[in-house]
Amino acid sequence: MIARRQLIAAGGLALAGCATTTAPLGRVLVVGGGFGGATAARYLKLWGGATVDVTLVERQEAFVSCPMSNLVIGGMRGLASVSHGYAGLQAQGVKRVRGEVVAIDPVGKSVRLADGSLLRWDRLVLAPGISFMLDSTPGLAAAYDSGRAVHAWQAGAQTALLRRQLQAMPDGGVVLMSIPRAPYRCPPGPYERACLIASYLRHAKPRAKLLVLDANPEVQSKKALFERAFAQHHAGVLEYRPNAELQEVAGGVARFEFEDVKADVLNLIPPQRAGDLAKDFANANRRWVGVDWLTMQAAGQPGVHVVGDAILSAPGMPKSGHLANQQAKVAVAAVLALLKGEAVNPAPVVMNTCYSFVTPDQAMHVASVHQYDTAEKTMKAVPGAGGVSAAASAAEAAYALGWAENIWADSLAL
């Protein structure tokens, strides 16, 4: 009886803690299944094979892509078409745990899940995404809780809710979008969303208006191209005003410094910081995680690699899913080298390509390449490389859709 109980206990421990592994290089735990975390899990297996034991913890059942989700909000495609499961990663040998990490012990090298179980690791890859800073805007948290305001800045239920609210709004109604001060996830995202909501309104509710109030002094990405799109395609529907930061939300009224706005649909995009999971490592204004760009390890936290929107961006480097994918590959190469006791790549390179739709049929891009600078110990955008589209076009809309299919497949092993 005792022997049986011990066996059960031992079995439970092995299950809960991954206490044993036959992988010679050790256990790597990836927390967060967005672009960064999924790519890390996929490439650990692609490059490490059976030498590494890889577990991915994600609380959601499926990945829902922020890129392309503005097309869902505009009614041009369905939410299912931007959602993918984790079966592809599992087929590559990644162990999938659905759960929520509530505590990280970087000294004891373990994480604790909400259900009390413990997962141990030799190296940890954290891809926690963003959390929202709601305390500085009275009424904002309550407005989200009641559904009166929608952020839709983490794709999924919020994306569907904003779509439903736009559909339910009467013709002649007003949509308000507010944009937080940079840095935030996906610099061109709000302006793309504005274009696609305006496209939907012009077609479905021609008397409705979209008011875009931006806390920043100007459009934050692809400025000239977005301004051209606002004027050419969306005049009369979309009104854009810079230097307007959201102060408070009370009922259906959003208060800004110089005006109160009453609207039927409130799409209020809040200020952001590193995801809660990484809050103990957020050493830059207690907001973002500073990293060593050769390994993606959090400053002063050997063994803890952080990728994606949660990190303190290098100069000229936007927070994008594309870069989260690229940073994850740098992290994986470093994790494997460090587990083998080898030197890490002294010259990592990452690049970004980001497409934005300005109408349902036309898109444009911004691109950049970032090389490691040994003297300044950061990634620097290569001068003269990268740039934006000459003009939005149907051809680039096709490339945008191709980009999405390929980055989803690359990240999730589809």
Added chain:
Amino acid sequence: MNTATQAFRRSGASVLSLGLCVSVLAFSLPALAQDLTLARSLAATCANCHGTHGRPRGPAMPPLAGIKADVMLQALADYRSGRRPGTVMPQIVKGYTEEQLRLVATFFEAQAAP
């Protein structure tokens, strides 16, 4: 196919296969292994658009897997000079060094064409 290309081809599947090269490349192995992992990392920056190992989904993006290195290097040079038109490629090719592009081209030549 030269020895380096064979090693790159193996690296596409797993670095473990490097072990196979140890006996024949005892003296140059450390340098080659370094090149392999570096090439693999550099080529992975292309995967977001052109597919993992240069084998893309759908018709929008051209495959890179299996393209002869000299053909790819000429195309990249033409993007850089402006002789070959494009959208993203003429801009980003300028962000990589010639040596980096050579490693990328050698890696993709060694991948099986889709």
